[in-house]
Amino acid sequence: MAKAIQPSKLFVASCMALLVTSLSFGIRAGILGDLGKQFDLSASQLGIIASTAFWGFPLAVVIGGFVVDIIGMKRLLLAAFVLHLAGILLTIFATGFSTLFVSTLFIGMANGTVEAACNPLVATIYPNNKTTKLNHFHLWFPGGIVVGALVVFFLSGMGLNYKVQMATMIIPTLLYGYLFLKLDFPVTERVASGISNAQMYRSIGSPLFIVIFVLMFGTAITELFTGQWIEVLLKNVTENAILILAMTAGVQTLGRAFAGPIVHRMSPTGVLLISAVLSAVGLYMLAHVSGNMVFLAAFIFGMGVTYFWPCMIGFVSENIPESGALGMNLVGGAGMFAVSIYTIFMGGFYDSILAKQLPAGASLDAYRTAAAGTEEAAAFAKAQAVAGPEILNVTLVIPVVLIFAFTGLYFYMRNRKKPDIAIA
Template sequence: MQQPTFNRGQLFWASCLALLVTSLSFGIRAGILSELGTKFHLNASQLGTIAATAFWGFPLAVIIGGMVVDAIGMKKLLLLACLFHAAGILLTVFASGYWPLFLSTLLIGIANGTVEAACNPLVAAIYPDNKTTKLNHFHLWFPGGIVIGTLIVFLYNKAGIGSIGRWEPWQIQVAVMLIPTLIYGYMVSRLKFPVTERVAAGVSTGEMYKSLLNPLFIFMIICMFGTAITELFTGQWIDVLLKNVTDNAILILTLETGVMVIGRGLAEPVVHRLSPQGVLLISAVLSALGIYLLGHTTGNMVFVGALIFGMGVCYFWPTMLGFVSENLPKTGAVGLNLMGGAGMFAVSIYMMFMGSHYDKLLGEKLPADAELKVYTDAPAGSEMANALAEAKKAAGPQILDTTLVIPIILVVAFAALVFYMRGRKKAEQLTPVSA
């Protein structure tokens, strides 16, 4: 099948802008999560469910998108993502309580998943000889957008700008996401797109689905549960978990994600020297050490923990996708998108569980028979508010300790993967067929 002419550079940058909107939604929401809780009188369990909703929409969209992308094309998927992003952003801006926030976050999650469903196979298709590196370069816009988003929240609040007319600060911060949304939608509408790598190579749909039963692919799906939870749960909840440990909890997230941007930008020599599986092993070790330091240190050492954690999770997501694309190429777009969907689904379940567990821990650290909602609504500086702050200071590190188990398990899993891959024959590359 003869591929049409297309502008690889512009396609890549349109993809990056779409991913920027995805990550801005994480960064800005992480920065305003506590504020939303206060404004709409939401407890940690409700906040956890709202945050998790984005992770429900994502696997739903990325898995369905992976199944239909070969049939309808990557361009139509990205235009659909743009519509979902715009609707989700506007609904968030005009939210009036729990359910509008729930629905708006679900729409944004669906948009985020649709972006990945289209863009991961797109990057693999336009850079067939350098997949893992270019997937890292593409995915640097995820932490990059989180840095931008959290800085927007932090600087806006520090500047003391406050409300503008009827618009509260959090509404203005969310509305900023409309700008890159409209730009990437315009770019996508004007560009020509290739077909996916699997279609170009003439691999049948049946052969693609059969490849999903490969034991190595199933192993990678299970590992994706752990890598996604380690990276995304910790990042999304840092502000909630550590707000009472440090005055600059949101800057911890900014530091962590800033390291991820630099690391993914420098991925080429790292991936080529260590191999994707070697990178994953080192990442798991650093992630475990980083989470331990975040939960067991104070003062400036918390920022050291964030630095090490950022180095650890830096390569997880794109290198997991790159490993599958390079070593299991016949799994095609469905394989890549099942990986992403599995990761986000695991995070959504973990977030809901940990939101409830966090509330339970707070209840245990408050006086007997205390109602958490009463303490949450207590005025700042009151005895109840101070007691809740102390409870949060103790509960946050306990959540991190529970999460620490996951990267420790990943260290063992990826060590086994390194040894396995040494004796495995290199996967055959897909070659486009002629028309």
């Protein structure tokens, strides 16, 4: 069986699955407005639909972490394929809020299942180059967001509706499903190494794992919350907010493609420390500069968040290998869950800042929906220009705290003997 394992083909199929995951984020973000018009949905209903993917993801990734060693990575990825295909088709043939809610839930769970299986798969088939290959794998997430945004932009410009845009995901979905169905899979690294369940559970209760688990809250929020909200936060600061998002995702894609020399030269903890510094500098600049300097700020911020997610997952796999797939997936699930909670909290905070900038007793909804060119619309735009940078200033606290945390972790890891697990 071992001779039948084809790491390169498994890796390509994993990247294709992650591409579908990221396309779902980019395309769904671009078609939400069209869905609202098509089915007469309120902003509240659209918010519920959009947020469903974010809690469906951690739900699936955590459950997958518990069962992947039992049922195997192949069955888990075939389940992801079924969920992706069902979610796409339900969106295309949606009849209203309920079907859109279920379709987004399916896609969110599919996305989490891909992470739950592919992270341990990549670590298993590349045991001596885990962090670098995880960076190569995860470059398909920002890369797919760029592709998804471009798909929406060009197809919308051609007058093609959301059904056609969603349908573009069917081909890569069928492709990765076919590849995974035909390929043989190894057992997970933990199973191959003979690590018992008791050892696994002890490892996820270790101080080092708990520290990484908590730090993942900060790295995920810094990367995903800011990226998700960048257009909202800066659209009244610059006319090209969507290009800032594209630039950030593009920088992440290129940075992860060339991760090997950087990770090998500096170690994952060194990379994480520098990432925190660049993220803090980039966020500060985004909140305080204007004009073309915003693009420089976006470039610096993009470099900062490039290695957060894959290096955090890689750190767990390399330094707490007894935790196995469960450890990687608990950390990934923690990050996405933190983003969902922080997004809800900051959404309310954003509205409160807007309210303070408007006349006393003003209706926020009335100003938000005011016709262009009116005094109310101008006042609301001015309030947004204040609220966006203020949210970034508050979020800036997180990477600043990460700088101190990763500094301590860097010096701790220099004096810690790295565990060694041989693959049978």
